[in-house]
Amino acid sequence: MDIIVTLFLLIGLFFFTGGAVGILRFPDFYSRLHPAGKLDTVGLLSAMIALALFNLHHITLGTVLTSIKILLIVVFVFLASPTATHAIVDAGVRAGLAPWTKGQERR
Amino acid sequence: MKVVGLIIALLAGSLLVYATADFPPLGDPNSPASVHVSPRYIEKTMEETDVPNIVTSVLADYRGYDTMFETTVIFCAGVACFLLLRVYRREEPQERLYRHVLTGVTIHVKAGKLPPSPDFERIDSAWTPHDLIIKTICRLLIPFIQLFALYVIAHGHHSPGGGFQGGVMLGASVIVLAMSQDLRTAVRRLREKADALMCATGVFIYAGTGALCLLLGSNFLDYSALAPVLHVDPIMARSHGIFMVEVGVGVAVMGVMIWIYNNVSSMGKYDEGL
Numbered sequence: 001m002d003i004i005v006t007l008f009l010l011i012g013l014f015f016f017t018g019g020a021v022g023i024l025r026f027p028d029f030y031s032r033l034h035p036a037g038k039l040d041t042v043g044l045l046s047a048m049i050a051l052a053l054f055n056l057h058h059i060t061l062g063t064v065l066t067s068i069k070i071l072l073i074v075v076f077v078f079l080a081s082p083t084a085t086h087a088i089v090d091a092g093v094r095a096g097l098a099p100w101t102k103g104q105e106r107r
Numbered sequence: 108m109k110v111v112g113l114i115i116a117l118l119a120g121s122l123l124v125y126a127t128a129d130f131p132p133l134g135d136p137n138s139p140a141s142v143h144v145s146p147r148y149i150e151k152t153m154e155e156t157d158v159p160n161i162v163t164s165v166l167a168d169y170r171g172y173d174t175m176f177e178t179t180v181i182f183c184a185g186v187a188c189f190l191l192l193r194v195y196r197r198e199e200p201q202e203r204l205y206r207h208v209l210t211g212v213t214i215h216v217k218a219g220k221l222p223p224s225p226d227f228e229r230i231d232s233a234w235t236p237h238d239l240i241i242k243t244i245c246r247l248l249i250p251f252i253q254l255f256a257l258y259v260i261a262h263g264h265h266s267p268g269g270g271f272q273g274g275v276m277l278g279a280s281v282i283v284l285a286m287s288q289d290l291r292t293a294v295r296r297l298r299e300k301a302d303a304l305m306c307a308t309g310v311f312i313y314a315g316t317g318a319l320c321l322l323l324g325s326n327f328l329d330y331s332a333l334a335p336v337l338h339v340d341p342i343m344a345r346s347h348g349i350f351m352v353e354v355g356v357g358v359a360v361m362g363v364m365i366w367i368y369n370n371v372s373s374m375g376k377y378d379e380g381l
Contacts, residue, residue, distance in 0.1 A: 080244070083241055090238065
């Protein structure tokens, strides 16, 4: 069980690291939002699955309930995070921020 | 004048820094707080108040005065925001924007006139697009946010949480409604007067619980006096008293959050906001 938990945590950490590097490295506002939105999907999913499994060391009603609550976090983040990214991009377009194209310097 | 201000600020700052030298070092086991105060709460909280979460019992029972005036400070912040920002100008904007609900056609309507058919809805002058995704997701999430806020308020006895946190969540749920639809929809759901009354009611519930203890022949905010009213023993009455106070804090914080948001986002006009 511990091996599975560690594996999931490592997958989550890998995606979170990649996303953080992406936020720092991408050239402009819209492309930086891309890794920021991606972080919350696979990274959070695998990290939360790891925590939920780690909590199930012995199966009682209490630990199962806690694990379900941890997985509910994923459900709400999956709903809220893409919506927030969508709203931010929408606001950027309406404020007149042009997307970055190849050859321009990074902003 | 600026130089005098700078000198005063520097003097006050250096006095404060000088005073910190008298503090016990961080985490010192021999400091007065760790010798007398903390062990007393850690050992006696469960048998005196029947609340497993020591933070809650210290916050709302042992230091009830402190929390009562914290709530009052929040209430004052809301009132100050209202007094500074709210304007009751009756002058209407030159023209308003209306959008046809089905086709998305946006028209300008001169002041004092109505849109040509009831299929038009008023929109903000910042040309807000009709955003189905954001509206639907917010409509889906708001009930769960509010349910979780009530859980946080009621579960403050056993886990991290309580009136302040739950109240902020309740306020945020209404603010999310105002941001995803528009300010007018949120104000239609929770009128300005109802909101202001809610702020005052929260503080009144807190102070009223204290005054009730006084009327029942005990000290102000000594909840064990509520035992005959609640039909429980005095220790359980302290636990219930903490809950009553937390509800008051939650109501006050929720009202103030919404009040401040409405005033700031619409610059006191309650007409167009985010």
